[in-house]
Amino acid sequence: MAGVQVANVSRSFGAHRALDNVSIDFADGGFYALLGPSGSGKTTLLRQIAGFDFPDTGRIAIGGESVERVPVEKRRIGMVFQNYALFPNMSVADNVAFGLSVRGEPKASIATEVQRALDLVQLGKLGGRRPHQLSGGQRQRVALARAIVTKPRVLLLDEPLGALDKALRVDMQIELKRIQREIGITTIFVTHDQEEALTMSDRIGILRDGRLVQEGPPEEIYDRPQSEFAATFLGDANIFRGDATGNGIRLLDGTTIAAASGPSLAAGARASCAVRPERIQISTGAAKPDADNANTLKGQVSKRIFAGNNCTYFVDRDGQTLKVIVQNTGAERLAEGQPVVLSWSPDSTVLIAAG
Numbered sequence: 636m637a638g639v640q641v642a643n644v645s646r647s648f649g650a651h652r653a654l655d656n657v658s659i660d661f662a663d664g665g666f667y668a669l670l671g672p673s674g675s676g677k678t679t680l681l682r683q684i685a686g687f688d689f690p691d692t693g694r695i696a697i698g699g700e701s702v703e704r705v706p707v708e709k710r711r712i713g714m715v716f717q718n719y720a721l722f723p724n725m726s727v728a729d730n731v732a733f734g735l736s737v738r739g740e741p742k743a744s745i746a747t748e749v750q751r752a753l754d755l756v757q758l759g760k761l762g763g764r765r766p767h768q769l770s771g772g773q774r775q776r777v778a779l780a781r782a783i784v785t786k787p788r789v790l791l792l793d794e795p796l797g798a799l800d801k802a803l804r805v806d807m808q809i810e811l812k813r814i815q816r817e818i819g820i821t822t823i824f825v826t827h828d829q830e831e832a833l834t835m836s837d838r839i840g841i842l843r844d845g846r847l848v849q850e851g852p853p854e855e856i857y858d859r860p861q862s863e864f865a866a867t868f869l870g871d872a873n874i875f876r877g878d879a880t881g882n883g884i885r886l887l888d889g890t891t892i893a894a895a896s897g898p899s900l901a902a903g904a905r906a907s908c909a910v911r912p913e914r915i916q917i918s919t920g921a922a923k924p925d926a927d928n929a930n931t932l933k934g935q936v937s938k939r940i941f942a943g944n945n946c947t948y949f950v951d952r953d954g955q956t957l958k959v960i961v962q963n964t965g966a967e968r969l970a971e972g973q974p975v976v977l978s979w980s981p982d983s984t985v986l987i988a989a990g
């Protein structure tokens with residue numbers, strides 16, 4: 636096993652900078668999600684690590700050793716892609732055995748290793764089938780078995796669950812995480828799906844236009860985003876813009892919003908505050924807000940979306956629409972058109988420097 640160190644890596648295609656001075660330390664045995672919009676450089680970064688493509692500048696090391704001159708086949712990396720084709724005319728077992736066979740390993744040990752890999756992905760009894768006799772999820776598990784059978788040091792997964800429907804995808808997320816824990820392999824996982832990134836990974840890196848915008852544990856990025864982009868890309872956020880006051884911001888209409896976390900900014904500097912929709916308390920104003928909720932605003936419900944376990948309210952105030960999500964506790968529901976008071980704690984508010 637091995638960690639992966641990416642240091643100051645840049646890669647351009649013509650005038651386009653697909654990766655711009657990216658540095659990430661992927662810890663040994665960790666599960667790391669790379670998240671970002673289409674074209675942000677996620678696949679390009681995986682390709683540099685795999686050795687399919689090479690950085691213009693910067694360094695990549697696997698297990699502490701620079702891989703600058705190490706070709707793909709010598710990097711000992713397993714890969715699974717969204718449309719990772721299996722050989723249709725080979726059995727499942729032969730598909731999994733492929734990497735070991737080309738290495739010329741003895742037949743008996745190949746059979747043992749293949750069976751172990753198939754058992755791990757819970758396809759131990761299906762080795763004799765052909766790929767077309769499997770479901771989409773089973774085929775992805777074969778691809779995974781094929782990637783891990785050679786005992787790679789690092790596993791690179793590029794949207795491996797992208798082609799699966801939602802229910803199967805959730806099953807496979809749990810399965811993939813179990814397998815990763817069991818073999819303890821350093822895993823770098825590219826996804827578009829923010830929920831998938833939040834639930835599966837130890838750390839998340841958010842890329843935008845080839846740059847690493849923020850990286851850290853899921854809770855840290857969700858609770859303390861450092862930019863409006865990170866706040867709105869990973870989860871929903873209400874963004875307020877104004878001038879820094881020392882402990883928050885002042886909006887154009889003079890309202891102040893206090894924030895307990897964020898950088899220290901000079902008073903008067905342009906800044907934003909972000910607050911998650913589920914952190915806001917909404918009421919008719921008849922009862923006093925919770926004592927901790929120093930931030931308050933008045934507005935009017937413009938839309939209400941009931942979703943069973945929760946209810947989303949869109950609240951208009953001063954040209955802005957705010958989003959509030961309330962768990963369904965059976966309490967009284969607010970109607971569209973209702974004047975409301977929103978309140979939330981400075982602890983739920985993050986100050987962000989203007990980008």
Ligand SMILES: Nc1ncnc2c1ncn2[C@@H]1O[C@H](COP(=O)(O)OP(=O)(O)OP(=O)(O)O)[C@@H](O)[C@H]1O
Pocket residue numbers: 648651652653671672673674675676677678679680827
């Ligand atoms: N071989 C190449 N030649 C020219 N441009 C490329 C090449 N590979 C990638 N790019 C460009 O680099 C940028 C990053 O591409 P990349 O595939 O890494 O994005 P991504 O974040 O993986 O996107 P997606 O989520 O859509 O897969 C894109 O603008 C892409 O068009």
